[in-house]
Amino acid sequence: MVRRKYKTNSAIELMNVSNRGRPAGMVPAIAAPLPHDVDVSFEFFPPADLAAEAQFAATLHKLEPLEPEFVSVTYGAGGTTQERTLETVAKIRRNTRLEPAAHLTCIGATRDQVDAVARQIWDAGINRIVALRGDPPKGANHYTPFPGGYAYAADLVAGLKRIADFKIAVACYPEVHPEAANADADIDNLKRKVDAGANMAISQYFFDTDVFLRYLERVRAAGIAIPIIPGILPVTNFKQVAKFSKMCGTRVPNWMAEVFEGLDDDPETRRLVAASIAAEQCRILHANGVSRFHLYTLNHSTLGYAICHMLGVRPRAIAKAA
Numbered sequence: 001m002v003r004r005k006y007k008t009n010s011a012i013e014l015m016n017v018s019n020r021g022r023p024a025g026m027v028p029a030i031a032a033p034l035p036h037d038v039d040v041s042f043e044f045f046p047p048a049d050l051a052a053e054a055q056f057a058a059t060l061h062k063l064e065p066l067e068p069e070f071v072s073v074t075y076g077a078g079g080t081t082q083e084r085t086l087e088t089v090a091k092i093r094r095n096t097r098l099e100p101a102a103h104l105t106c107i108g109a110t111r112d113q114v115d116a117v118a119r120q121i122w123d124a125g126i127n128r129i130v131a132l133r134g135d136p137p138k139g140a141n142h143y144t145p146f147p148g149g150y151a152y153a154a155d156l157v158a159g160l161k162r163i164a165d166f167k168i169a170v171a172c173y174p175e176v177h178p179e180a181a182n183a184d185a186d187i188d189n190l191k192r193k194v195d196a197g198a199n200m201a202i203s204q205y206f207f208d209t210d211v212f213l214r215y216l217e218r219v220r221a222a223g224i225a226i227p228i229i230p231g232i233l234p235v236t237n238f239k240q241v242a243k244f245s246k247m248c249g250t251r252v253p254n255w256m257a258e259v260f261e262g263l264d265d266d267p268e269t270r271r272l273v274a275a276s277i278a279a280e281q282c283r284i285l286h287a288n289g290v291s292r293f294h295l296y297t298l299n300h301s302t303l304g305y306a307i308c309h310m311l312g313v314r315p316r317a318i319a320k321a322a
């Protein structure tokens with residue numbers, strides 16, 4: 001095993017040489033040819049009202065020509081958006097060429113109720129589900145499985161596979177799920193989800209690319225072979241994200257606080273900074289053999305579109321002409 005020093009956005013580290021012919025961590029200069037092997041997916045939440053629906057439709061319209069692998073729609077904390085999630089994925093199926101994926105959680109519902117939702121998803125012509133345990137509703141400190149419900153995501157995955165041949169994505173945590181006993185227990189849990197039938201995993205967002213790459217090594221060493229797709233969150237509201245990151249266990253590096261310093265009242269510059277940080281994250285990961293990215297869009301197209309553009313993901317007609 002060859003080990004060499006490489007430079008990332010946060011530190012000089014020792015890493016293995018990737019098996020894709022390029023030394024691990026060598027980040028191509030911006031002028032290097034764009035990669036043409038990148039696949040993206042986008043995450044949305046169901047729009048809450050008519051104005052949000054119009055904005056969401058515009059977002060889909062802008063992102064559709066990029067031909068993402070799939071677009072997923074979240075399920076509100078505490079299971080609160082069940083109907084809107086369903087309506088939204090069904091609309092995407094009916095009105096676009098996009099491949100919708102419905103998030104589904106175990107929260108606040110019996111197995112029969114969750115199964116019924118899964119059947120509705122399948123009957124709407126949707127075969128992709130992002131299967132999650134879910135977070136408890138606001139105010140509840142601890143997670144308690146719902147009586148007669150699926151207790152954990154692994155149980156949900158097994159249940160879904162009994163209903164239909166869904167393509168199932170699950171969540172994974174490069175910085176360890178806050179409730180997991182330790183990092184190994186967390187990877188054991190991912191393995192349980194894979195053994196239950198998960199086809200891919202999407203990661204919690206992170207900012208330190210080394211953290212993701214080391215996690216990927218540990219996952220592979222544990223014998224998990226499914227695609228592990230990094231979740232990329234372009235940060236437009238640094239203060240809010242810093243607060244939320246504490247709850248979900250994502251470390252916010254010092255350099256990020258510095259980069260956003262003085263921009264509290266300058267959303268336009270924050271957006272430009274957000275796109276360049278996220279694109280750099282993706283380029284470093286790509287240089288280390290990662291070619292699929294899941295972008296948390298917050299229902300806006302601008303940043304996601306710009307990041308895709310920088311990764312060589314272009315509307316098909318333009319890519320052909322080039």
Ligand SMILES: Cc1cc2nc3c(=O)[nH]c(=O)nc-3n(C[C@H](O)[C@H](O)[C@H](O)COP(=O)(O)OP(=O)(O)OC[C@H]3O[C@@H](n4cnc5c(N)ncnc54)[C@H](O)[C@@H]3O)c2cc1C
Nearest residue numbers: 074075077103132133134135152153171177179180202204
């Ligand atoms: C990509 C992505 C998308 C998300 N989308 C949504 C969404 O749409 N709606 C939403 O509400 N939330 C969503 N979440 C948040 C997610 O619901 C929370 O992170 C939740 O706390 C854990 O969900 P999970 O599916 O990872 O749970 P699990 O895989 O079930 O794990 C949860 C915790 O329980 C532990 N555990 C697992 N099995 C057992 C067991 N048998 N006994 C004891 N402990 C066990 C695990 O180690 C872990 O600490 C998303 C997260 C990600 C990363």
